[in-house]
Amino acid sequence: MCEGSIWRSRWGITVAHQFSSALSLFASIVLSLGMAQAQTTPQPPDTMAARVLACASCHGAEGEGTSDVYFPRLAGKPAGYLYNQLVAFRDGRRKYPPMNYLLDFLPDPYLKQMAEHFASLRPPFPAPAVPTVSKEILARGESIAVNGDPQRGVPACASCHGATFGGMEPAIPGLLGLRASYISAQLGGWRYGTRTAAAPDCMQIVAGLLTEDDVKAVAAFLSSRPAPTDPSFAKRGSLPMPLVCGSQPN
């Protein structure tokens, strides 16, 4: 009995050993087959950076923007803002055919991931634009951006976008690192109703109060600002906003 049990246990160990070596041999074959297959069909990196390479030709690989003055920097804008824009482009509320087309069939969760990806990036800012407008116009732009124009009811950009114009979570964008052409095109879009956001659309109200000269001045001032020392955006609810905005639920 005793002998038998020793034999059995030895047999068991031997078999187990044989079995495990067979298993490891099998595993290594499978593994090497897998590797061979991986070699024949290389795969792109399983990262968001690789997935959003389609954005790079206009917005830069890290969302830093490119030399084209109409393509905005995406990096470091609050994710809520970027997500709202992606949804607006996909659903046709914000109109720019190349963007509408690219996003047409992408589901909400994926757009959210794209937004979070670009919100998390902090590539260097471009050199500030050398102003092409007079000192007076630049000063007018600064005055509107920092103080607004209380007589005409124009709120300061800084009151919602922050004193450093870095934006506020979740959905108010930073205004630095953008070109004057882009900024004035967007303000123009709001004035003429071609760019809209969820109601109440406070940017439509603000832009409606600006004259064309105001737009030119604000765009020149903002684009001439140097890169912020702290590129982060303001915490949600930290700025007392003068208007209620549908896209910034507080």
Added chain:
Amino acid sequence: MPRTLKALLPAFLAAWLAIGASPATAQDAALIAKGEYLARAGDCIACHTAREGKTFAGGLPMKTPFGTLYTSNITPDPQTGIGMWTSDQFFQMMHNGRFPDGGLVYPAMPFASYTKVTREDSDAIYAYLRSIPPVKQRNREHDLKFPFNNRSLILGWRTLFFKEGVYKPDPTKSAEWNRGAYLVEGLGHCGMCHTAINALGGSSESQAFEGGLIPMQNWYAPSLTSNKEAGLGDWTIEEISDYLRKGVSARGAVYGPMAEVVYNSLQYLNDDDTRAMAIYLKSLAQGTSPDKPAAPLPSAESSLLLSLGKQIYDRECASCHGAEGLGMPPHYPPLAGNQSIQMVSAVNAIRMVLNGGYPPGTAGNPMPYGMPPFAHRMSDDEVAAVVTYIRTSWGNRGAAVSARQANELRAATLN
């Protein structure tokens, strides 16, 4: 599950049945679920829901060469939707393209395909559409040019292009093949794009699935019968199924209007139906493999085009599609041996370079990889050169592309 709970389950179930749901409502729920599935297979939502509009409330503008049609409200609202319709009337619309008052439906509604749908399936879709929230939204008048605003013209169209009749199974083929044929020819209404549309806005039955340019959209819907185009004779069933349901496959990814079909419709089909469609589609191919590669382009001009094309390809495309055009399937499609690049029509290849694109985000491929647009970075000459290079390299046998062709497609509408 604890044993006591398990034992109590039948009692709970009986009590539940006694209180609320009669067996009839359970049947209704099953019928509605079936109808929802079939409505997906028919891709009703793609046309009957406007951008940012309420689901199935219609109002989507459809541009046609004859003017703009606005899709109708198919929610159960009694005044503005189809809430007053009977299942007979609904079947008459699906099967015969006529409104309850006998009026003729414009054939943008694919009743020439839906006529193959069985009464049973039509009733299921009807039950589903009655179960969705009603939306009060009046249908917008169509904006058609003279003489197309005269509905009696539809009679002529119907005489030429409409053949009424529920799908008749082919007894010599398998049940799977017949199910696939039923879905592709009926609810799937694949022939609406993949059969050439002639000047009268009709699809000729003799040219079924032979491909054609989709009017107004400037995309070429490839032939499903020729292996030189999108004929699937050389594809495995798995590759076809992946393509239909995930939107990406080892052989290529969906793009353009087909991305919409996968996004709204095909990704929701079950394993059996996807497979059935794949089997049927594969059988449509007429057994011919693509021709041998054409001789390299002879003229000096062409070789200049090719050397410029190779330069651009190596710089802009090779990092994803590979120096040899092998890609990294399924995410970066292979270009070598890819039928959609070598087709007689170069429209799709040119548009991919100009506009880029993302395959649809589907349950099987929720985070697709995308291709950047190059319209703003490449001149017409550069687009022509790189597309020519892709169409003629690695054994591909497409013809060269001119800068003029590239230029014409810059203006193509994007949605």
